[in-house]
Amino acid sequence: MAFFKSILSKLKQGLEATRQTLTRGLRSLILGRQLDDALIDDVQRMLLEADVGVEATQRLIDRARADFKAGTLRRSEDLLAHLKAHIKELLSSSAAVAGGAVGGGGAAAAVAAGAGGASAGAGSPVGDAASAPRILSPEFRLAPAAPTVVLITGTNGAGKTTSIAKLAHMFRRQNKTVLLAACDTFRAGAVRQLEVWAERLGVEVVKGQQGGDPAAVAFDACKAAVARGVDVLILDTAGRLHTQDPLMRQLGKIYNVAGKLIPGAPHEALLVLDATTGQNAVRQAQEFARFSPLSGLILTKLDGTAKGGVVIAIRQATSIPVKFIGTGETPDDLQPFNADEFAEAMFSEEA
Amino acid sequence: MFDRLSEGFSNVLRKLSGQSTISEGNVREALEDVRKALLEADVSLDVVNEFIDGALKDAHGREVTKSLKPGQEMIGIVYDRLVALLGDAPQIPENATQEEAAKILMADGPGIMTISPGPTIVMMCGLQGSGKTTTCGKLAGWLKKRGRSVMLVAADLQRPAAVEQLQTVAEQVQRDMPGGAQVLFYAEPEKTAEYGKAVGVAVGVCQRAVAAARAKGIDTVILDTAGRLHVNDSLMDELQQVNRLVQPHQVFLVVDAMTGQDAVKSAKAFHQRLEVDGLIMTKFDSDTRGGAALSVKHITGAKIRFVGLGEKLDALEEFHAPRFAGRILGMGDVVSLVQKAREQVSDEEAKAMEEKLAKGEMTMDDYLQQLKSLRKMGPLKQLLGLLPGIGAALKDVHIDDAQLDRVEGMVNSMTPAERKKPEVIDFKRRKRISTGSGTKHEDVGNLIKGFTTVGQLSKQFAGMSASDKVKAVKSLGASGGAGSLAPGLSGMPGFMRGKGSSHSASPKSAFKKKRK
Numbered sequence: 012m013a014f015f016k017s018i019l020s021k022l023k024q025g026l027e028a029t030r031q032t033l034t035r036g037l038r039s040l041i042l043g044r045q046l047d048d049a050l051i052d053d054v055q056r057m058l059l060e061a062d063v064g065v066e067a068t069q070r071l072i073d074r075a076r077a078d079f080k081a082g083t084l085r086r087s088e089d090l091l092a093h094l095k096a097h098i099k100e101l102l103s104s105s106a107a108v109a110g111g112a113v114g115g116g117g118a119a120a121a122v123a124a125g126a127g128g129a130s131a132g133a134g135s136p137v138g139d140a141a142s143a144p145r146i147l148s149p150e151f152r153l154a155p156a157a158p159t160v161v162l163i164t165g166t167n168g169a170g171k172t173t174s175i176a177k178l179a180h181m182f183r184r185q186n187k188t189v190l191l192a193a194c195d196t197f198r199a200g201a202v203r204q205l206e207v208w209a210e211r212l213g214v215e216v217v218k219g220q221q222g223g224d225p226a227a228v229a230f231d232a233c234k235a236a237v238a239r240g241v242d243v244l245i246l247d248t249a250g251r252l253h254t255q256d257p258l259m260r261q262l263g264k265i266y267n268v269a270g271k272l273i274p275g276a277p278h279e280a281l282l283v284l285d286a287t288t289g290q291n292a293v294r295q296a297q298e299f300a301r302f303s304p305l306s307g308l309i310l311t312k313l314d315g316t317a318k319g320g321v322v323i324a325i326r327q328a329t330s331i332p333v334k335f336i337g338t339g340e341t342p343d344d345l346q347p348f349n350a351d352e353f354a355e356a357m358f359s360e361e362a
Numbered sequence: 363m364f365d366r367l368s369e370g371f372s373n374v375l376r377k378l379s380g381q382s383t384i385s386e387g388n389v390r391e392a393l394e395d396v397r398k399a400l401l402e403a404d405v406s407l408d409v410v411n412e413f414i415d416g417a418l419k420d421a422h423g424r425e426v427t428k429s430l431k432p433g434q435e436m437i438g439i440v441y442d443r444l445v446a447l448l449g450d451a452p453q454i455p456e457n458a459t460q461e462e463a464a465k466i467l468m469a470d471g472p473g474i475m476t477i478s479p480g481p482t483i484v485m486m487c488g489l490q491g492s493g494k495t496t497t498c499g500k501l502a503g504w505l506k507k508r509g510r511s512v513m514l515v516a517a518d519l520q521r522p523a524a525v526e527q528l529q530t531v532a533e534q535v536q537r538d539m540p541g542g543a544q545v546l547f548y549a550e551p552e553k554t555a556e557y558g559k560a561v562g563v564a565v566g567v568c569q570r571a572v573a574a575a576r577a578k579g580i581d582t583v584i585l586d587t588a589g590r591l592h593v594n595d596s597l598m599d600e601l602q603q604v605n606r607l608v609q610p611h612q613v614f615l616v617v618d619a620m621t622g623q624d625a626v627k628s629a630k631a632f633h634q635r636l637e638v639d640g641l642i643m644t645k646f647d648s649d650t651r652g653g654a655a656l657s658v659k660h661i662t663g664a665k666i667r668f669v670g671l672g673e674k675l676d677a678l679e680e681f682h683a684p685r686f687a688g689r690i691l692g693m694g695d696v697v698s699l700v701q702k703a704r705e706q707v708s709d710e711e712a713k714a715m716e717e718k719l720a721k722g723e724m725t726m727d728d729y730l731q732q733l734k735s736l737r738k739m740g741p742l743k744q745l746l747g748l749l750p751g752i753g754a755a756l757k758d759v760h761i762d763d764a765q766l767d768r769v770e771g772m773v774n775s776m777t778p779a780e781r782k783k784p785e786v787i788d789f790k791r792r793k794r795i796s797t798g799s800g801t802k803h804e805d806v807g808n809l810i811k812g813f814t815t816v817g818q819l820s821k822q823f824a825g826m827s828a829s830d831k832v833k834a835v836k837s838l839g840a841s842g843g844a845g846s847l848a849p850g851l852s853g854m855p856g857f858m859r860g861k862g863s864s865h866s867a868s869p870k871s872a873f874k875k876k877r878k
Contacts, residue, residue: 200526
């Protein structure tokens with residue numbers, strides 16, 4: 012817990028500088044202007060340019076316009092707070108919730124996803140309080156008994172290996188032992204890339220043969236994690252496009268192998284999503300979740316100019332929450348997701 | 363590729379083409395749908411707005427509302443605008459035949475220029491994870507195939523194991539890709555360092571690499587630079603320095619086709635610093651609508667030269683704007699198909715095969731060889747998608763390339779004598795073949811039956827006029843027998859699932875017609 016506090020203070024420091032620019036976009040837009048249709052049009056433009064997507068943008072804009080017409084939203088100064096509140100709402104409720112089918116906010120959805128993961132484990136007593144995943148924070152769930160298994164998935168070039176290094180670093184700072192599994196047996200240099208990080212961070216790597224079966228590496232790694240009594244096992248997988256059926260099935264196999272050896276594993280199955288990705292990210296999340304039920308997203312490359320607004324559409328379509336954001340290339344550049352700050356950043360302009 | 367963008371468009375265009383009258387109001391309404399389709403396809407907002415304004419102006423200018431087929435006219439306008447957005451269309455004379463037009467389109471190859479004296483220097487740049495290193499390998503393969511020697515230079519000294527990755531890729535190209543030219547690798551691995559600690563080192567590495575390439579008489583040098591954010595000043599400075607001191611002849615920006623609205627910002631930044639000459643769009647084998655291609659092209663004015671279509675080293679295609687615009691609008695891309703076929707089968711081979719067909723002398727071995735070259739062109743579904751009007755129809759059809767394996771298996775289980783004269787295959791032989799290939803008895807029967815039909819047909823075809831040929835194929839399609847043009851496939855259970863057996867007939871016949 013103390014760890015997350017320290018992370019949070021770091022995040023605040025980091026964001027202090029950005030916050031100036033964050034709101035400058037919208038603030039300068041609002042400056043000296045009355046709230047009117049033209050201003051709302053400008054906001055619509057910002058949302059579209061943040062990759063929020065046509066549909067979710069329409070929802071947000073319709074809300075703002077309706078409240079403006081109804082007289083509940085009068086001053087342009089209140090517009091930002093209005094938008095932030097509704098973006099937060101969209102980020103904490105899924106389409107299913109909006110449709111009135113199921114209840115449950117962010118944390119509850121994460122638990123539900125966890126239960127799905129647990130049921131994949133062979134013979135694990137689902138619903139048993141003792142084996143229910145313990146929630147350390149909304150950001151991350153740990154297994155009731157070590158090892159906690161984390162599966163990292165994503166398309167090519169999303170930033171999986173770098174994100175794994177950051178996660179490993181985070182756990183090391185909590186004095187947890189970490190084992191990495193190099194399940195990317197396909198891409199040239201992938202294993203070596205993970206090894207370099209492991210050397211820098213002082214953690215061990217389980218690897219197989221180049222071109223070998225990644226599920227076999229996952230199997231060996233799970234066994235090794237139990238034998239060595241490590242706290243956290245992180246499985247790195249090859250980047251794959253969600254349209255490649257055989258590769259997606261292979262991912263499902265890795266997911267299942269982990270569950271067979273370690274009850275409830277993987278306890279976290281995270282999709283690494285490049286923040287520059289456009290509307291196709293929704294399909295990505297849906298397809299990856301189909302083969303490896305996802306408990307969350309890591310949104311990477313937010314240190315660029317991309318806003319990653321598509322996570323709103325993803326949340327609406329799939330109920331998968333964002334858990335971490337990546338903001339740089341060093342191991343320290345991983346932060347828990349904060350919907351408030353994220354919403355604010357949406358209306359920023361780079362200096 | 364562009365599949366989903368084209369899906370959005372086909373709906374709009376279907377709606378449009380059904381309109382017998384288009385009024386001022388209709389034009390706006392129709393274009394509003396186009397606007398939404400473009401936005402959902404990740405085309406940048408500014409580009410979308412400009413596109414719509416332009417199309418509206420064209421619509422007024424061409425007096426769409428007064429033309430006989432306003433819907434068709436509108437589609438023409440959208441097509442022209444798309445081509446203009448994607449690249450400069452090559453000039454095709456009005457009276458050119460289809461073949462001449464195809465020739466012109468193919469001659470407009472974007473490719474990589476050749477500098478004399480060499481080496482030609484190409485610098486790759488882009489954001490992290492856009493696919494630079496993989497693309498470097500693919501370009502090296504593309505050059506090797508054309509007899510041009512290559513040196514791949516590891517100028518990414520930041521990302522762990524980036525050097526090793528490029529080295530492996532270089533070795534793979536040298537070993538596995540066709541063509542006789544040499545593929546060399548240059549690196550100074552001891553210069554690598556943690557992120558941000560080796561800034562500027564790449565400049566020297568690139569200079570020494572070019573000197574080495576010159577000494578060895580290498581045709582083209584490809585510099586694989588580190589991925590970097592366009593807002594990282596020190597790393598962008600480094601690129602600029604490489605650009606100034608090494609003076610690459612071509613600077614290629616590698617862009618992930620799945621990129622959203624941010625594509626314009628990063629492309630603009632790279633272009634301002636480096637004057638990008640060409641764009642390479644990667645990951646086009648995803649189901650992204652690929653709107654980033656339109657945005658980036660518009661922002662930089664640089665040509666899209668290649669598109670990446672997979673993880674394999676030969677999964678690289680040259681980009682041709684008119685063809686892609688056609689694909690987006692579901693008009694197909696026969697030129698690409700012909701070109702793909704040419705890469706696998708030489709003109710002489712094709713001619714020899716044609717003669718054999720005409721004389722009815724085609725053997726199972728010939729058929730197997732044809733099947734193999736067809737498969738080298740890519741997954742069947744991707745190929746069929748290139749045919750006009752097929753892409754949308756194939757959307758929900760599952761095509762299993764594994765069925766082709768079974769056909770190959772069956773032919774492989776035949777004796778040389780059987781392959782030459784399939785008619786000798788009786789019940790007993792059939793049984794042996796099915797056991798040998800792990801297929802069903804009927805499968806072998808269907809294959810032989812289909813093969814014989816094709817043999818007879820082609821003999822008849824040889825003596826027919828072109829119009830009679832078309833008629834013959836059409837009547838085949840009507841009787842549902844066109845499937846036999848690809849023996850062994852249509853009869854195979856589960857080869858094509860989903861809707862539309864009627865669709866499966868036409869692409870094959872169209873394909874055969876084209877190959878003839």
